Amino acid sequence: MEEQNFEKIYEEYKQQSEQQAQFEAGQSNPDGKEEFIAVKKNNDGDIIAFKTSTGRELDYITALTEAKSGQIARVDVFHKYGRDIIRSEPDGIKENNLDQLPEF
Numbered sequence: 001m002e003e004q005n006f007e008k009i010y011e012e013y014k015q016q017s018e019q020q021a022q023f024e025a026g027q028s029n030p031d032g033k034e035e036f037i038a039v040k041k042n043n044d045g046d047i048i049a050f051k052t053s054t055g056r057e058l059d060y061i062t063a064l065t066e067a068k069s070g071q072i073a074r075v076d077v078f079h080k081y082g083r084d085i086i087r088s089e090p091d092g093i094k095e096n097n098l099d100q101l102p103e104f
Contacts (some may be wrong), residue, residue, distance in 0.1 A: 017092060033073035036063070038104040047086075051104045060086075 034056070040049035050063045058066065067075050067086050074089050075098070088097045 033071060035073045038102045039098060040104055047098060
């Protein structure tokens with residue numbers, strides 16, 4: 001049986017995934033939903049508010065409600081630590097993670 005280079009195969013797969021993620025992230029928002037473009041953090045570095053692409057400033061609870069109902073593009077809501085948490089869709093692009101967005 002021929003020995004496979006598992007590392008090389010995985011690296012090729014990862015590179016293709018990163019290219020696809022870059023392509024998808026660069027596409028416009030076809031549904032016209034708002035997106036988070038900036039965040040406000042508290043002294044501990046926790047995100048406490050969001051600014052949307054239309055200029056609205058949302059407290060965390062309002063943003064969470066809108067994200068759950070599908071009104072905000074490119075975010076997911078998941079349950080962890082006994083509560084719901086907003087996070088960026090996992091697309092492999094660090095720069096568009098919520099924690100990396102500029103502050104307002």
